[in-house]
Amino acid sequence: xxxxxxxxxxxxxxxxxxxxxxxxxxxxxxxxxxxxxxxxxxxxxxxxxxxxxxxxxxxxxxxxxxxxxxxxxxxxxxxxxxxxxxxxxxxxxxxxxxxxxxxxxxxxxxxxxxxxxxxxxxxxxxxxxxxxxxxxxxxxxxxxxxxxxxxxxxxxxxxxxxxxxxxxxxxxxxxxxxxxxxxxxxxxxxxxxxxxxxxxxxxxxxxxxxxxxxxxxxxxxxxxxxxxxxxxxxxxxxxxxxxxxxxxxxxxxxxxxxxxxxxxxxxxxxxxxxxxxxxxxxxxxxxxxxxxxxxxxxxxxxxxxxxxxxxxxxxxxxxxxxxxxxxxxxxxxxxx
Numbered sequence: 001x002x003x004x005x006x007x008x009x010x011x012x013x014x015x016x017x018x019x020x021x022x023x024x025x026x027x028x029x030x031x032x033x034x035x036x037x038x039x040x041x042x043x044x045x046x047x048x049x050x051x052x053x054x055x056x057x058x059x060x061x062x063x064x065x066x067x068x069x070x071x072x073x074x075x076x077x078x079x080x081x082x083x084x085x086x087x088x089x090x091x092x093x094x095x096x097x098x099x100x101x102x103x104x105x106x107x108x109x110x111x112x113x114x115x116x117x118x119x120x121x122x123x124x125x126x127x128x129x130x131x132x133x134x135x136x137x138x139x140x141x142x143x144x145x146x147x148x149x150x151x152x153x154x155x156x157x158x159x160x161x162x163x164x165x166x167x168x169x170x171x172x173x174x175x176x177x178x179x180x181x182x183x184x185x186x187x188x189x190x191x192x193x194x195x196x197x198x199x200x201x202x203x204x205x206x207x208x209x210x211x212x213x214x215x216x217x218x219x220x221x222x223x224x225x226x227x228x229x230x231x232x233x234x235x236x237x238x239x240x241x242x243x244x245x246x247x248x249x250x251x252x253x254x255x256x257x258x259x260x261x262x263x264x265x266x267x268x269x270x271x272x273x274x275x276x277x278x279x280x281x282x283x284x285x286x287x288x289x290x291x292x293x294x295x296x297x298x299x300x301x302x303x304x305x306x307x308x309x310x311x312x313x314x315x316x317x318x319x320x321x322x323x324x325x326x327x328x329x330x331x332x333x334x335x336x
Contacts, residue, residue: 034174035090041315053079071097089108097113118136126150163188170191183231191216195214233255235254238271241288243271247270291303
């Protein structure tokens with residue numbers, strides 16, 4: 001009976017994948033959306049180019065759009081949803097700014113600014129009140145900002161936490177998902193001429209750097225997104241965004257915190273800029289050449305759409321998957 005139940009589950013899961021279809025949910029302003037984050041089950045924030053930021057309080061069915069005054073030319077590549085009223089948006093490029101709202105987007109306060117010509121912020125992640133922002137290397141080291149008060153103030157800790165970059169190594173601001181806080185650990189995925197997984201234990205001040213054998217060698221290759229279930233089990237995706245239909249080596253899995261990596265039996269369909277665990281066995285990945293789902297912990301992937309998207313966000317209970325693209329579009333599919 002147990003074997004029969006397992007077979008039925010796999011058949012139902014296979015049917016679920018075949019039946020999945022990404023549907024258009026909303027069309028926002030003309031903006032390339034790359035930042036997206038959810039709070040609980042119904043609140044979603046999205047951010048992108050031309051200073052546009054969106055808020056939905058009903059799982060993406062309807063939206064309010066904001067273009068904060070003075071930031072109309074900024075590209076907000078990542079956003080953090082603290083609640084339906086509170087969010088923080090991070091811009092890419094110079095000058096680098098971080099703005100925050102506490103009144104559901106009605107007003108925004110600049111909480112950080114850096115006018116250095118070489119500054120480029122890539123991604124942000126929070127765990128409770130503590131957050132980190134990753135930036136491209138300057139003077140041979142990745143930039144790292146830290147906040148302990150939900151982003152109200154920021155401290156540059158690049159000299160304290162030395163994340164040294166090899167020549168040609170960088171990070172990507174493709175979906176705001178190249179940095180992740182896992183318990184006491186900070187995880188960072190890099191790309192370019194080389195790709196690394198950097199792991200720092202906040203309590204022990206211990207830094208580990210391991211090579212990741214994903215597609216590398218050029219400026220537009222490497223790790224674009226990471227997601228870890230725990231300190232040991234995780235996935236990285238990327239590839240070459242200039243050759244986005246090539247799926248030679250753009251998804252890898254680890255079960256030992258990045259010490260070793262394995263390729264899936266069936267990979268994703270091409271370059272992917274964002275990956276998320278829906279559950280320990282179900283994952284979704286997206287990029288400009290399509291979206292894929294895995295129901296066996298990332299070992300095999302099925303492309304469910306070839307439409308272009310940049311970023312993924314999940315409701316708290318994992319029942320709705322939302323995606324955003326470079327033309328102001330929001331898509332979705334619901335899980336059973």
